[in-house]
Amino acid sequence: MYDLNTRVLIVDDMLTMRKLVQKVLKDIGFTNFVEATDGAKAWEAFSSASPPIGLVISDWNMPNCSGLDFLKRVRADGRFAKTPFYLVTAESEMSQVVEAVKAGVSGYIVKPFDMVTLKGKLEEGSKKAA
Amino acid sequence: MSASPAQLSAIEEGKNLRIRFPTVVDQAVSNQLSIESKSWLLNPCEVLIFDFSGVTEIKNQSYRAFVNLHQLLSKTTIKHCSVNLDPKIAHQLSADGLHNVFNPIVGRSPLPQVTAGDSKNPFDLVLVNSFCAATKKTFEIQAQTTVNIHKPKLVRLSEKNNDYPVGIVGIMNLSTDKFRGSLTLVFSAEVFLKIYERMIGEKHETISSDIEDAAGEILNIIYGAAKTELNQIPGYNLVPILPTVLSGDKLIVRQHPSHTIIQLPFETDLGTFFVEIAVEKPAAVAA
Numbered sequence: 001m002y003d004l005n006t007r008v009l010i011v012d013d014m015l016t017m018r019k020l021v022q023k024v025l026k027d028i029g030f031t032n033f034v035e036a037t038d039g040a041k042a043w044e045a046f047s048s049a050s051p052p053i054g055l056v057i058s059d060w061n062m063p064n065c066s067g068l069d070f071l072k073r074v075r076a077d078g079r080f081a082k083t084p085f086y087l088v089t090a091e092s093e094m095s096q097v098v099e100a101v102k103a104g105v106s107g108y109i110v111k112p113f114d115m116v117t118l119k120g121k122l123e124e125g126s127k128k129a130a
Numbered sequence: 131m132s133a134s135p136a137q138l139s140a141i142e143e144g145k146n147l148r149i150r151f152p153t154v155v156d157q158a159v160s161n162q163l164s165i166e167s168k169s170w171l172l173n174p175c176e177v178l179i180f181d182f183s184g185v186t187e188i189k190n191q192s193y194r195a196f197v198n199l200h201q202l203l204s205k206t207t208i209k210h211c212s213v214n215l216d217p218k219i220a221h222q223l224s225a226d227g228l229h230n231v232f233n234p235i236v237g238r239s240p241l242p243q244v245t246a247g248d249s250k251n252p253f254d255l256v257l258v259n260s261f262c263a264a265t266k267k268t269f270e271i272q273a274q275t276t277v278n279i280h281k282p283k284l285v286r287l288s289e290k291n292n293d294y295p296v297g298i299v300g301i302m303n304l305s306t307d308k309f310r311g312s313l314t315l316v317f318s319a320e321v322f323l324k325i326y327e328r329m330i331g332e333k334h335e336t337i338s339s340d341i342e343d344a345a346g347e348i349l350n351i352i353y354g355a356a357k358t359e360l361n362q363i364p365g366y367n368l369v370p371i372l373p374t375v376l377s378g379d380k381l382i383v384r385q386h387p388s389h390t391i392i393q394l395p396f397e398t399d400l401g402t403f404f405v406e407i408a409v410e411k412p413a414a415v416a417a
Contacts, residue, residue: 014347015343016341016343020329023330061370090351090354111272111355112268112351112355113271114272114274
């Protein structure tokens with residue numbers, strides 16, 4: 001499992017979803033959060049963060065810059081090749097999963113989800129990365 | 131939920147054929163399935179519905195017959211799905227790599243009492259059941275709220291009146307290869323605020339712009355879950371759509387005059403909310 005003190009970037013254009021993801025992460029034990037409302041703003045926050053962001057939970061469908069585009073931007077920068085990056089979406093079609101995996105996603109979280117599901121996904125992703 | 135029949139049985143429901151199974155689906159049932167399915171294919175229906183109400187076990191030995199039938203169906207225009215599957219059995223089938231073979235529609239509620247192919251009724255069982263199951267799943271997982279689905283009601287626009295308080299609604303247009311219409315999620319302010327508090331952990335006295343997007347997000351999750359199920363069936367092809375949210379003291383939920391409406395009441399310990407599915411009448415779609 002990831003260090004619970006790590007800074008987590010939560011990206012979603014919907015305030016409710018940012019609050020919801022943060023609530024579930026708090027239930028898991030995370031305490032340090034940064035928020036952004038789309039992929040472009042997320043990249044600004046992510047690339048200039050100090051201390052650095054250690055975990056990203058991003059919505060897929062957002063205006064301006066989607067979660068997938070943000071992921072590709074992160075992975076294109078060698079410094080962030082291994083930063084854990086999870087995409088959240090309400091859809092679970094295989095074509096999307098394949099696209100996300102090709103882009104280097106650490107895990108894929110389908111809404112609706114609860115603490116057990118999210119924790120399981122994070123544990124699974126951290127084991128794969130180890 | 132109705133009890134299982136003593137043996138495999140097939141019931142015609144409009145253009146669909148519903149197959150009921152005994153409590154345990156074993157080799158004997160599998161043999162019967164192999165034999166009887168030949169006659170179903172000779173008299174084609176639109177959708178073959180495997181109804182697993184009351185089924186407590188599907189034995190591995192019966193898989194072959196379902197796989198064979200799935201292969202035969204894939205060469206025809208007949209769609210198929212499984213309903214009322216016990217979640218443990220659904221999990222077992224998924225773990226055994228048989229998700230596509232059974233094509234389960236999530237949820238066990240035997241809803242609603244409407245069938246596909248009824249010329250007076252543009253709703254089909256698979257569509258409504260998918261949205262019911264997705265709504266139940268969304269509230270149970272995302273808002274930790276148990277949901278009981280009451281009997282759905284078909285409503286004519288001339289009869290439609292809001293006999294329930296409306297504080298906030300989320301609306302989505304529905305557009306598929308089969309029909310056009312809309313999906314509306316309706317809460318009273320009181321119920322919405324309680325659900326929001328349980329979901330997010332914040333108590334609010336009124337619906338403000340800070341929290342009203344929750345209605346859209348809940349609707350978005352319901353739609354996404356139903357879409358995932360429905361798009362596995364040829365002919366639906368639901369596409370991503372953004373919800374619209376309206377809130378206020380004097381809201382009235384109206385629907386388009388050319389639409390037929392089904393109201394789905396969902397009861398929770400926090401109060402009742404509604405989902406309305408409105409679908410263009412067949413003549414309007416054809417036009």
